Amino acid sequence: MKRIIYSLVAFCILGGSAFAQIVNSNHGKRFEQLERMLRDPSMYRSASGAPGPKYWQQRADYKIEATLNDENQRLDGYETITYFNNSPDPLTYLWLALDENVRHPDNDSYKFDESSIRPRMTYDQIDALDGHDNDWGFHITEVTDAKGSQLPYTINQTMMRIDLPQVLKPGEKISFNIRWWYNTTPRNESGARGGHEYFPEDGNYIYTITGWFPRMAVYSDFQGWNNKQFTGRGEFALTFGNYDVKMTVPSDHIVGSTGWLQNPKEVLNAEQQKRWAQAQKTFDEPVKIVTLEEAKANEKEKASGTKTWHYKAENVRDFAWTSSRKFVWDAMAVDIEGSEKHPMAMSYYAKEAYGIYERYSTKVVAHTLKTYSKYTIPYPYPVAISVEASNGMEYPMICFNYGRTLPDGTYSESTKWGAIGVIIHEVGHNFFPMIVNSDERQWTWMDEGLNTFVQYLTEQEFDNNYPHRRGPAYKIAPYMALPKDQLEPIMTNSENIIGFGNNAYAKAATGLNILRETIMGRELFDFAFKQYAQRWAFKHPTPDDLFRTLEDASAVDIDWFIRGWYFTIDHVDIAIENVRWYKLDTKNPEIEYPIAAAEDALENTDIADSRNREEGMKFLVEEDPKLQDFYHTYDEFEVTEEAKRAYQRFTASLSAEERALLGDNKNFYEIEFTNKGGLVMPLIIEWTYVDGTKEVERIPAYIWRKNEEHITKAFMKDKEVVQIRLDPYRETADTDEDNNYFPRVSKPSRFELFRWGGGGARGQSTGSNPMQRANGGN
Structure with a gap:
């Protein structure tokens, strides 16, 4: 279409308000490139986001023998660590993590959080003011x-430094031994990730053995030693290696563990060995290796003596296990697309969780492996285990989850969905950070946020009606609208985050979802995200590597989004400030004059004149005709022959395209948008036309690059518009959706009459239980 200047007549102004004058610069803040905020590329990490040609990482192999004492809940261990210095640096000392020391009475983690006296306090709350003994x-x-010679060492709370007798040069390795023991903690009392849970009904324990041995801290090219103290919040930065582990436990205990069981003939009876062999060939339904009846019998009989379970694991960053005589154990093989391996999906659970875990757990594990493999890399390990332990925590090949039934076997829907969600999440952690091994101690969001994002994709493929907690953009909007003193950027150290779940999990995951659905598109994002997983599998990535890879593999400039979403506490609030509706002046007097007459009449409406006529007032100009002149009868809007001839001369001067445009009766809309929240976003506009049809139009976020606070955009439409709405699919996390409409709409809110009914039992969620009512319960 030719660019022609027409005189436009404002046909109707739908509304608007004055926009405040901008005093400071209104551009150049949000669209600058990120490079100055990232680490400089090097031979170790390239500018593309991939490992560089001289990338290196350390390795640590472990041989461990441990004994679990079920009488006093004590764990004794002896380990040999072989540490490989693959760095270019000579090392004079080594740092190891002693995470269990976070529960030591003198640890700083008991002291650096605020506390206060409340009007009502429990004994435990009061006792906690004095720490514990x-x-x-x-x-x-x-x-x-x-050789057995003593090595000097220093313990600084949760870190231990071993001073080497001679320098460990690049390319060399060293082996050393550590003997240790500790009392496992009651998890419900200590709040620890690992420990034990006691069941007074049958006098048994479930042990979750995590962070249970001194293990090597990471030494990296970008940080040196990661010896930041463990405070219970920021999790783990660990070194890959091979494990050979033997656990001696009561003879009737069942042990689930990282790695592959080496001695099934020594720890399983003949029937269980057959079931184990059958499970490795079964892909449709889990096979019970230890049945509910056998688990109940173990609970009651409590055999004497011990057994030693032997597991090996290759190329893992950690090792965890569980032990109990209460366990049912089921397993099935999983067919992973793109892989010749068939890992085992397995679950361990007590009778208290049977109603949920027997139906869901192992199948959810298998579904998680398949879905995550599709979006990242084929699952490389031989097993993936879900253990019901009334918590949620992850380790290589094994995780601890929640989800118990009531004594009558029923459960609420919230408990069911909570159990499925935590199983997907914790099993998903096998990929982030167990394989793509980011530094959890520094960047919680690098594993929790990425994992929560793929969890959301996995939930979508599980059930189209899945009640997602995190992932959809609109769910994070209330958090982002909080007062600024309650917020911090995603790029904040794990220890310093206030809204931990919303910040490190939900907001980080939602950012990736917005990139996928709204900014980059699924095809480009999925390719780039998979590139990141493939590049950094079994390596130590940083946020820089993620950001650079997403851009490098997609050719989409997302620096503006990363800068705003991950580095600031700005929120999204884009408002439709004003809308003007225009029609083309056709110059046709038969069309334009009646319109002009109607507008003139509307503009010059006078209530007094109207009432005077209604009351029959006598006007002098009508009673005395001598007062009437030419203008008394002149009609400026009369369609005269001269006006018609002028229109004919005008149209004759136009091209065919121009004459067609005049006859199309187009509608022109000029919209003013205001960025009230600070975060720029694409403009997603839904047009509703007078005939009831709708159209969605997308404008890239780059429209804000020259004015980040206020922009105007004009549109031409064939049909008359009756409503304009921003972000109709709620995909940008807009915190104030009321100003997304033009004209404004009023929506009712609902509230309910509520009576507090108390909390749920361990391993359960609160909420109604229709299943119980259907069975005749309360």
Whole structure:
């Protein structure tokens, strides 16, 4: 279409308000490139986001023997660590993590959080003001070299430094031994990730053995030693290696573990061995290796003696296990697309969780492996385990989840969905950070946010009606609208986050979902995200590597989005400030004059004149005709022959395209948009036309690049518009959706009469239980 200047007549102004004058610069803040905020590329990490040609990482292999004492809940261990210095740096000391020391009475983690006196306090809350005097934490009894000579070491709370007798040069390795023991903590009392849970009904324990041995801290090209103290919040930064582990436990205990069981003939009876072999060939339904009846019998009989379970694992960053005589154990093989391996999906659960876990757990594990493999890399490990332990925590190949039934076997829907969600999430952690091994101690969102994002994709493929907690953009909007003193950027150290779940999990995951659905598109994002997973599988990525890879593999400039969403506490609030409706002046007097007459009459309406006529007032100009002149009868809007001839001359001067445009009766809309929240976003506009049809139009976020606070955009439409709405699919996390409409709409809110009914039991969620009512319960 030719660019022609027409005189436009404002046909109707739908409304508007004055926009405040901008005093400071209104551009150049949000669209600058990120490079100055990222680490400089190097031979170790390239500018593309991939590992560089000289990338390196350390390795640590472990041989461990441990004994679990079920009488006093104590764990004794002896380990040999072989540490490989693959760095270009000579090392004079080594740092190891002693995470169990976070529960030591003298640890700083008990002291650096605020506390206050409340009007009503429990004994435990009062007692916590004085810390505790339990004997929790590691007892290191011996550190020796390969020849048995003592090695000097220093313990600083949750970190232990071993001073080497001679420099460990690049390319060299060293082996040393540590003997230790600790008392496992009651998890419900200590709040620890690992420990034990006691069941007074049958006098048994479920042990979740995590963070249970001194293990190597990461030494990296971008940080050196990661010896930041463990405070219970920021999790783990660990080194890959191979594990050979033997666990001696009561003879009737069932052990689930990282790695592959090496001695099934020694720890399983003949029937269980057959079931185990059958499970490895079964892909449709889980096979019960230990049945509910056998688990109940174990609970009651409590056999004497011990057994030693032997597991091996290759190329893992950690090792965890569980032990109990209460366990049912089921398993099935999983067919992973693009892989010749068939990993085992397995679950361990007590009778208290049977009604949920027997139906869902192992199948959810298998579904998670398949879905995550599709979006990242084929699952490389031989097993993936879900353990019901009334919590949620992840380790390589094994995770601990929640989801118990009531004594009558029923459960609320919230407990069911909560159990399925936590299983997907914790099993998903096998990929982030167990394989794509980011630094959890520094960047919680690098594993929790990425994992929550793929969890959302996995939930979508599980059930189209899945009640997602995190992922959809609109769900994070209330958090982002909080007062600024309650917020911090995603790029904040794990220890310093206030809204931990919303910030590190939900907001980080939602950012990726917005990139996928709204900014980059699924095809480009999925390719780039998979590139990141493939590049950094079994390596140590940083946020820089993620950001650079997403751009490098997609050719989409997302610096503006990363800068705003991950580095600031701005929120999204884009408002339709004003809308003007225009029609083309056709110059046709037969069309334009009646319109002009109607507008003139509307503009010059006078209530007094109207009432005077209604009351029959006598006007002098009508009673005395001599007062009437030419203008008394002149009609400026009369369609004269001269006006018609002028229109004919005008149309004759136009091209065919121009004459067609005049006859199309187009509608022109000029919209003013205001960025009230600070975060720029694409403009997603839904037009509703007078005939009831709708159209959605998308304008890239780059429209804000020259004015980040206020923009105007004009549109031409064939049909008359009756409503304009921004973000109709709620995909940008807009915090004030009321100003997304023009004209404004009023929507009713609902509230309910509520009576507090108390909390749920361990391993359950609160909420109604229609299943119980259907069975005749309360």
